[in-house]
Amino acid sequence: MSANVFIDIQIASDSSSLPSEEDFQLWAEAAVGTHRDEAEISLRIVDTEEGAELNQQWRQKQGPTNVLSFPSDLPAELELPLLGDLVVCAPVVEREAGEQKKSLQAHWAHMIVHGTLHLLGYDHIDDNEAEEMEALETNVVKSLGFPDPYAETV
Known part of the structure; x- marks a missing residue:
């Protein structure tokens, strides 16, 4: 059974090579998969400046990062799909x-699978969590017809 996912997409980037909605x-x-019947996600695509500002504000790290995840913090009894x-x-x-010699x-x-799994509560802070999350990411990404994202490229 696949999940019914609603995505609100905001494009705040000048990139000309973005994937389709x-x-x-x-x-x-694919990432939500069997974790939930339905889910709502807000996705914002940004450029370097906004990415760096958000990374500094929320992670106290300089420069932009690839994906930031902000899980909803709603009480479980509300039973909302956000x-x-x-x-x-x-x-x-x-x-x-380009650096990793992967297709864009x-x-x-x-990155979408990785971020969505963070929203579902997965993390990679310790080795066991990282192993579990990476295995799940790999399975989802491969099910979409892409190669293992953690495989070494030659």
């Missing part, structure tokens, strides 16, 4: 894809 939808649905917000920095995703589409898919 349908791609974002497909990738988020998962939270994702912010993806397009220039960082584009640069990383595959790296975008990985």
